[in-house]
Amino acid sequence: xxxxxxxxxxxxxxxSEWAESDEEAALITEESxxxxxxxxxxxxxxxxxxxxxxxxxxxxxxxxxxxxxxxKKGLLSADIEG
Numbered sequence: 001x002x003x004x005x006x007x008x009x010x011x012x013x014x015x016s017e018w019a020e021s022d023e024e025a026a027l028i029t030e031e032s033x034x035x036x037x038x039x040x041x042x043x044x045x046x047x048x049x050x051x052x053x054x055x056x057x058x059x060x061x062x063x064x065x066x067x068x069x070x071x072k073k074g075l076l077s078a079d080i081e082g
Contacts, residue, residue, distance in 0.1 A: 005030075028059070037065060048072070056080075 019025035036057035044050045047070070054065040063082045069075040 033059070040064070 019028065036059060037054045038057070039052060040055045041053040042050055043053075049070040050068070052067045052069075054067070056063055056065055060080050063080045065078065066081050067075060067078045069077075
């Protein structure tokens with residue numbers, strides 16, 4: 001599964017819950033979401049587990065999107081932090 005798709009499916013807070021209005025939420029498409037977030041840091045352990053930090057382009061008011069996973073288990077979690 002693609003990282004961006006995983007983030008959209010797993011986040012407890014969806015873009016529509018964070019949008020200031022229903023009209024703003026309707027403007028956040030899968031494509032516009034993918035274009036707006038960007039990888040800012042990835043931390044990899046010696047065992048291969050990783051944590052990826054993504055900038056949200058203010059979709060979530062400046063919070064970070066954090067994704068955890070490993071090569072063996074795949075993507076494990078995606079949350080909004082900060």
